[in-house]
Amino acid sequence: MFPTExxxxxxxxxxxxxxxxIITKRNTIMVLMGIELMLNASNLNLVAFNLFNPGSVDGQMxxxxxxxxxxxxxxxxxxxxLQVYQYFRTSVTDSINEISE
Amino acid sequence: xxxxxxxxxxxxAITAAAAIALVLVRNVFYGALLxxxxxxxxxxxxxxxFAEFVAVTQILIYAGGILVIIIFGIMLTTRxxxxxxxxxxxxxxxxxxxxxxxxxxxxxxxxxxxxLQTTVSTQxxxxxxxxxxxxxxxxxxxxxxxxxxxxxxxxxxxxSVIASTSKSKSDVPH
Numbered sequence: 001m002f003p004t005e006x007x008x009x010x011x012x013x014x015x016x017x018x019x020x021x022i023i024t025k026r027n028t029i030m031v032l033m034g035i036e037l038m039l040n041a042s043n044l045n046l047v048a049f050n051l052f053n054p055g056s057v058d059g060q061m062x063x064x065x066x067x068x069x070x071x072x073x074x075x076x077x078x079x080x081x082l083q084v085y086q087y088f089r090t091s092v093t094d095s096i097n098e099i100s101e
Numbered sequence: 102x103x104x105x106x107x108x109x110x111x112x113x114a115i116t117a118a119a120a121i122a123l124v125l126v127r128n129v130f131y132g133a134l135l136x137x138x139x140x141x142x143x144x145x146x147x148x149x150x151f152a153e154f155v156a157v158t159q160i161l162i163y164a165g166g167i168l169v170i171i172i173f174g175i176m177l178t179t180r181x182x183x184x185x186x187x188x189x190x191x192x193x194x195x196x197x198x199x200x201x202x203x204x205x206x207x208x209x210x211x212x213x214x215x216x217l218q219t220t221v222s223t224q225x226x227x228x229x230x231x232x233x234x235x236x237x238x239x240x241x242x243x244x245x246x247x248x249x250x251x252x253x254x255x256x257x258x259x260x261s262v263i264a265s266t267s268k269s270k271s272d273v274p275h
Contacts (some may be wrong), residue, residue: 003106003109005211005212006109006110006113007146007150008211009208009211009212010113010116010117010146012203012204012207012208012211013117013120013204014116014117014120014139015203015204015207016200016201016203016204016207017120017121017123017124017200018120019196019199019200019203020124020196020197020199020200021123021124023192023195023196023199023200024124024190024191024192024193024196025188025190026188026189026190026191027129027186027188029129029133029171029174029175029178030129030132030188032171032174033123033132033133033136033171036136036140036163036167037120037123037136037139040139040140040143043143043155043159044143044146047146047147047150047152047155048150050150050152051150051151054151057230057233057234057237060152060154060155060230060234061234061237061238061242063152063155064154064155064158064234065245065249067155067158067159067162068249068252068253069252070167071162071166071167071253071256072252072253072255072256073256074166074167074170074171075170075256075257075260076256076259076260076263078170078171078173078174078260079259079260079261079263079264080263081174081178082174082177082178082263082264083263083264083266085177085178091178092189094191
């Protein structure tokens with residue numbers, strides 16, 4: 001017997017911690033890490049619910065596509081962070097507060 | 102307690118502890134390393150939850166790809182080389198309130214629902230999923246698979262285009 005409820009509770013816990021990281025940290029790279037944590041919490045939920053119908057791989061396929069989108073998001077997000085750092089000379093989110101001159 | 106259950110508890114403890122430490126840590130570089138510990142613990146959970154291919158993909162992409170990208174980002178946004186990049190905390194009260202509320206709501210719903218009583222039998226599901234995933238990637242999921250390849254190409258070109266042109270604030274005429 002597999003304790004599926006542990007995985008669901010752990011997924012909820014990781015999602016809340018990712019949200020906490022996004023809100024409290026004042027560095028843009030840490031915010032991106034929080035987004036990765038939240039995406040992985042949703043992946044864990046998808047894998048856990050895939051256990052309910054054995055023989056099907058629909059949940060696992062969904063996880064694979066979520067991972068692909070997460071990689072694209074990390075690459076483009078860090079490129080944007082680099083450009084923002086080049087322009088403002090900082091990566092602290094609160095001091096990036098103007099759109100244009 | 103069987104060995105598989107013990108391993109599941111072990112990986113769950115590692116994942117949860119690394120996530121808590123990621124919230125508390127102030128050095129961004131340590132944060133990246135803790136994130137990768139958390140993601141590798143999740144890969145161990147995936148192996149125990151009969152998702153072997155997902156576990157291997159998780160290790161390859163997160164440990165091999167995203168960790169390298171994040172560490173590059175940290176090193177390129179540090180101004181002084183020998184001083185570690187510290188991060189300040191803000192909005193602690195509202196963050197704790199929102200995250201605690203979110204977790205308690207989710208935990209309440211998840212423990213109240215009836216699907217938790219149905220525990221999954223591990224005896225039914227002994228075959229490997231890799232064969233099934235490979236077949237369904239090229240039959241049922243053909244269109245999403247191709248679109249994912251296109252998305253990766255677009256993201257690659259976009260990241261290199263965005264990161265290549267550099268313009269400083271002092272260069273821009275006011």
